[in-house]
Amino acid sequence: MARTGFCDPKPLLDLHNKVSICSEGLNPALIWIFSQDNAKFTREVFSLSEGPTFHNKTSKRQVENNLLAYSHASLSSFPLCVADGCMEKPVLLHPPGLQGLHSLQVLMPSLLRHEVEMALEKLDLIWDRAYAWDMFLDMMRTQMQNSFPNTDLPQDFTDATRAVLVNWLIQVHVSAETLYLAIHLLNRSLCQIKVYTANLQLLGMVCLFLAAKKEECLLPEVSGLCYLMDHTYTKHQLLRMERKVLCGLKFDLSYCPPLHFLIVFASVARCSAKVVWMARYLLELSLLEGQCVVFQPVQLAGAALCLARQVLEELGGPEGEAAWCLASSLHVGSETVLLRIMHILANAAANAHTRETCATFIKFSSPETMHVSRHPGLKNASGLVGICT
Incomplete structure (x- = not known):
C-alpha cells in the first residue's frame, strides 16, 4: 500500500516485573453486572449448568477455602474505607450453592473494589487512588455510548477491504492506545460519513491522526502523513477530511479501549x-475481524484473556484460582457471547500466519512479545474451539 513506520513503535506495555502464577479456568458462582442506568454493579447468578464449561475441576470446598484465604490475604493489607467520618459497612455475600457454609465470610464488594483500585494504581492509570473506583465505573459507562448495532458496512x-486498511494502520501506528482509538474512529466514520472507496486510505490516516492528537505527546507532521501515503493525497485533502470526520462524529473522540480492561483484568487475576x-x-487480532465490532470492549478483553489462559494451559495454586474467579466476576455479558468471541479469536489466530493481513502476527512473533503468535497451540482452530467448549 504505502510506506510504513512513521516513527519507531513504543515498547509494548510490560505489566509485570516478575512472572506470577496463573490458574485453570474457574467458573464464578456469581457475576457483577454493570447497570448503565444507576452506574453500579448488581449481583446476578451465573449458572453454567445448561451450557459449556471451562474445565472447572475445583470442588465447592476448595472454592470456599481459596476465596477465604485470598480475601484474608488481600484485605489484611488495607483498612476499611472511611468517607465523611463514617466507616463503610462490609457486605457479606455467599455465592449460590454455598450459602450454608458459615466460614465463607467473604467481603466480595470491598475485595473487588480494592483489587480494581490496586490494579489501576499499579498500572499508572490513575494519579489519585481515591477516584479509582469512580474512574472504573466511568470506563464501564463510556464503552456503551458508541456501541454498534450491527456489522454492516457501507x-x-x-x-x-477494511482488514487491509486496518492491517496497514497496525504497521504505521505509534502506541497501542492510539491504534485502538484510531480503529474505533474508523468504524464510527464508516457508519456515519459518506466516503468513497478511493478515499478509504485517507480516512484511515485521518482517524490515526486524530487518535494521535488525543493520545500522543509528540504529533507527526501533516507532510509526514502524506509521505506515508506516497503523496497520494495532498495536505489540503487530509485537513479537509479531518474536518469532515470531526463534524460527522460531533467532535466526540471519547473511547475506553479493550486494552485498558484487559490489563486491569490481568492484574486482578494475577496472570503471568x-x-x-x-x-x-x-x-x-479482533481489530481485523469486522464481526467483532458489535461487541463491547470489556467483552473482547474478557474473551481474549480467557482464551489465552486456555491456550497456554498454565496452572496455578489456590491463590491463582481465587484471583481468576474474582477477575471473572468483572466480565459483562452472557456465556454465549463470551464463547462466540472466543471462537472468532480462535479461528483468527489459527489462520493469522497464512493471511496477507499478517502485521499483527509478525508484530507478536518478536522476542519482546515472547513469540506468542508462534505458539503451537494456536495452529489448530478446531482444537482451540474444543478447549473453549
Missing part, C-alpha cells in the same frame, strides 16, 4: 506475563 466496502502477551495478541 455499500462498496467489504470486510476484506506470557498470558498477558497472548491475550494482547488475540485482542489485536
Whole structure:
C-alpha cells in the first residue's frame, strides 16, 4: 500500500516485573453486572449448568477455602474505607450453592473494589487512588455510548477491504492506545460519513491522526502523513477530511479501549506475563475481524484473556484460582457471547500466519512479545474451539 513506520513503535506495555502464577479456568458462582442506568454493579447468578464449561475441576470446598484465604490475604493489607467520618459497612455475600457454609465470610464488594483500585494504581492509570473506583465505573459507562448495532458496512466496502486498511494502520501506528482509538474512529466514520472507496486510505490516516492528537505527546507532521501515503493525497485533502470526520462524529473522540480492561483484568487475576502477551495478541487480532465490532470492549478483553489462559494451559495454586474467579466476576455479558468471541479469536489466530493481513502476527512473533503468535497451540482452530467448549 504505502510506506510504513512513521516513527519507531513504543515498547509494548510490560505489566509485570516478575512472572506470577496463573490458574485453570474457574467458573464464578456469581457475576457483577454493570447497570448503565444507576452506574453500579448488581449481583446476578451465573449458572453454567445448561451450557459449556471451562474445565472447572475445583470442588465447592476448595472454592470456599481459596476465596477465604485470598480475601484474608488481600484485605489484611488495607483498612476499611472511611468517607465523611463514617466507616463503610462490609457486605457479606455467599455465592449460590454455598450459602450454608458459615466460614465463607467473604467481603466480595470491598475485595473487588480494592483489587480494581490496586490494579489501576499499579498500572499508572490513575494519579489519585481515591477516584479509582469512580474512574472504573466511568470506563464501564463510556464503552456503551458508541456501541454498534450491527456489522454492516457501507455499500462498496467489504470486510476484506477494511482488514487491509486496518492491517496497514497496525504497521504505521505509534502506541497501542492510539491504534485502538484510531480503529474505533474508523468504524464510527464508516457508519456515519459518506466516503468513497478511493478515499478509504485517507480516512484511515485521518482517524490515526486524530487518535494521535488525543493520545500522543509528540504529533507527526501533516507532510509526514502524506509521505506515508506516497503523496497520494495532498495536505489540503487530509485537513479537509479531518474536518469532515470531526463534524460527522460531533467532535466526540471519547473511547475506553479493550486494552485498558484487559490489563486491569490481568492484574486482578494475577496472570503471568506470557498470558498477558497472548491475550494482547488475540485482542489485536479482533481489530481485523469486522464481526467483532458489535461487541463491547470489556467483552473482547474478557474473551481474549480467557482464551489465552486456555491456550497456554498454565496452572496455578489456590491463590491463582481465587484471583481468576474474582477477575471473572468483572466480565459483562452472557456465556454465549463470551464463547462466540472466543471462537472468532480462535479461528483468527489459527489462520493469522497464512493471511496477507499478517502485521499483527509478525508484530507478536518478536522476542519482546515472547513469540506468542508462534505458539503451537494456536495452529489448530478446531482444537482451540474444543478447549473453549
